[in-house]
Amino acid sequence: MLQGLAAISTTALALAGGPLAAQDRTIAFTGARILTMAGETIDNATLVIRDGRIVAVGSNVTIPADAERRTMEGSVIMPGxxxxxxxxxxxxxxxxxxxxxxxxxxxxxxxxxxxxxxxxxxxxxxxxxxxxxxxxxxxxxxxxxxxxxxxxxxxxxxxxxxxxxxxxxxxxxxxxxxxxxxxxxxxxxxxxxxxxxxxxxxxxxxxxxxxxxxxxxxxxxxxxxxxxxxxxxxxxxxxxxxxxxxxxxxxxxxxxxxxxxxxxxxxxxxxxxxxxxxxxxxxxxxxxxxxxxxxxxxxxxxxxxxxxxxxxxxxxxxxxxxxxxxxxxxxxxxxxxxxxxxxxxxxxxMRLDARVGSLEPGKDADFIILDGDPLSAYSHVMETWVEGEKLFDRSRPEDLLMATGGYGAGSPMEASHHHWEIAEAEAGQ
The missing domain is CATH 3.20.20.140 (Metal-dependent hydrolases)
Known part of the structure; x- marks a missing residue:
């Protein structure tokens, strides 16, 4: 299955609300298993995003020369x-x-x-x-x-x-x-x-x-x-x-x-x-x-x-x-x-499907990256992206606290303090 490279339509842009996404560069996620929710699951697929929107998704996508590439073998990408x-x-x-x-x-x-x-x-x-x-x-x-x-x-x-x-x-x-x-x-x-x-x-x-x-x-x-x-x-x-x-x-x-x-x-x-x-x-x-x-x-x-x-x-x-x-x-x-x-x-x-709910060109770049099958108890959400911005990253200690509970998970101040303690300890090694 292929959904080719597509320009973001004026209509899609007109639907935008809230502040503009900070992500203004092109990023290509390659080699992932992608659940588009708009059709069949695509193996060894590529997702291209820019300016907070999805530009292309498919198994045979032309990646822009200036794109930042992220290799995602073994990962699953699905809509937020x-x-x-x-x-x-x-x-x-x-x-x-x-x-x-x-x-x-x-x-x-x-x-x-x-x-x-x-x-x-x-x-x-x-x-x-x-x-x-x-x-x-x-x-x-x-x-x-x-x-x-x-x-x-x-x-x-x-x-x-x-x-x-x-x-x-x-x-x-x-x-x-x-x-x-x-x-x-x-x-x-x-x-x-x-x-x-x-x-x-x-x-x-x-x-x-x-x-x-x-x-x-x-x-x-x-x-x-x-x-x-x-x-x-x-x-x-x-x-x-x-x-x-x-x-x-x-x-x-x-x-x-x-x-x-x-x-x-x-x-x-x-x-x-x-x-x-x-x-x-x-x-x-x-x-x-x-x-x-x-x-x-x-x-x-x-x-x-x-x-x-x-x-x-x-x-x-x-x-x-x-x-x-x-x-x-x-x-x-x-x-x-x-x-x-x-x-x-x-x-x-909720009548929001013109912008969210599936991975299709022109829609908001809202997606999650998992390390396995979404329905497996052994899989984790590794990253959460909202309008092209990575707002959760399980590899960051403060984000891991939010994902797993424990010390600091209920308080941003405590989480920040704990992150500072970790950084201080690493600096002293």
Whole structure:
């Protein structure tokens, strides 16, 4: 298979968001086994990147004369992981004042310097949907993070559009958003509150909007299809409530968790509803998740549902996502399907596949280098590249700490101090 040398299109460049990548030289990675996620796996292949983009990938690629060459025999290269459900960056959302708060923006709570972002990169994550929690019927707007090396939320936003960051809307049903003090006490009341808010928003969207209402503005984006709904739901009956809401109001939705989606897989397939699946809900503990099955992702795949695999970090550590995919295969998912569930499927679900999720000319140079099969427990992520910048390197002591835990892994200051101690010791030898 060959995808020849191609110039980066003006369209691809127009899609770019955030700061420009520092990598402005041409680099060619040769002799690797490349999993493009856009077709067949290519052995003894070459990946060429420049200016933060993929220039060429294939088995018969013309390498520019000025390119820096890296020989990668024995290594595997695949797209960076797209995590469709994460809570890295110390994200927070709505408070206890009401069960529905669509005006809340996750980006206003994220710490770009949080060490768990670096830990996620150590696991190969390059794009993440960072969400508020699920204790509300609507806990706010999610934030699509590109795991660049940044100091502000603007630096690590996947893209800024119309003055705000790309993201979806977090919704939930089931037991999490139920309770006292103005929160619903039953599943029926939960659905009625959501319907009331959408009905009111529709009137606002279709009428006079001179007096601005931030909450209704956000719901207008949901109703128009501009903002995807990420719906936390577990039980089959709750999942079917989501489908009824979608039919009534026409919003686009991605099922998050969906522990019992295996019970209604055919209904989801017929409705064209994708699922962001968690393979191992650890530590778990929810009664409504007792119907969770290890073979859920495989059942959905065979039914024709578009499936991704997520971490829900810290429920599953972002460094363990490759292991999650391996467990999905153990549960009956195809190998190809599990790898796509980590990459291109999530990108499609989040409408980001024009830039990430596969290794193709014109796309962002987001990829990981492994020392073996991605689904093997013996393989390691050796390097993580984001838009042509190497941001994780397992050979660096401070990065190894992020990958393996141990002293300093939770604190950039401790990691830097430990790196200084190592350098001082080596200098004294």
């Amino acid at each position: 992981i797209v995590d469709t459900h994460s809570h890295i960056g110390q994200v927070a959302g709505a408070d206890s004042s009401s069960p529905i708060q669509p005006e809340i923006r996750a980006l206003d709570s994220i710490d770009p310097l949080s060490s768990n972002i670096a830990k996620a990169r150590a696991g190969g994550v390059t794009t993440a949907n960072v969400m508020p929690g699920s204790g509300h019927l609507m806990s706010g707007q999610t934030y699509y993070m590109k795991l660049r090396d940044g100091k502000t939320v603007e630096d690590i936003a996947f893209e800024w559009k119309d003055g705000s960051a790309l993201g979806g809307m977090k919704m939930a049903n089931g037991t999490n958003p139920m309770g006292g003090n103005g929160f619903p006490g039953t599943r029926a009341k939960s659905a009625s509150l959501v319907r009331e808010n959408f009905v009111a928003a529709k009137a606002y969207c279709d009428g006079d909007r001179k007096k601005r209402d931030l909450a209704k503005d956000a719901l207008c984006e949901v109703l128009s299809g501009d903002r995807l709904v990420h719906f936390h739901t577990h039980r089959a009956d709750d999942i079917m409530t989501v489908l009824r809401l979608k039919r009534e109001f026409g919003f686009d939705v991605l099922i998050q968790h969906g522990s019992e989606t295996w019970k209604v897989a055919d209904e989801l397939a017929r409705a064209g509803i994708p699922v962001s699946n968690i393979t191992l809900d650890s530590p778990g503990g929810k009664l409504e998740a007792t119907g969770m099955k290890m073979d859920n992702a495989g059942i959905l795949e065979r039914a024709g549902v578009l499936v991704s695999i997520h971490s829900d970090d810290p429920i599953v550590d972002s460094r363990m996502m490759l292991r999650e995919a391996a467990l999905a295969v153990r549960g009956g998912m195809s190998r190809e399907g599990a790898l796509k569930a980590l990459t291109i499927n999530g990108a499609k679900q």
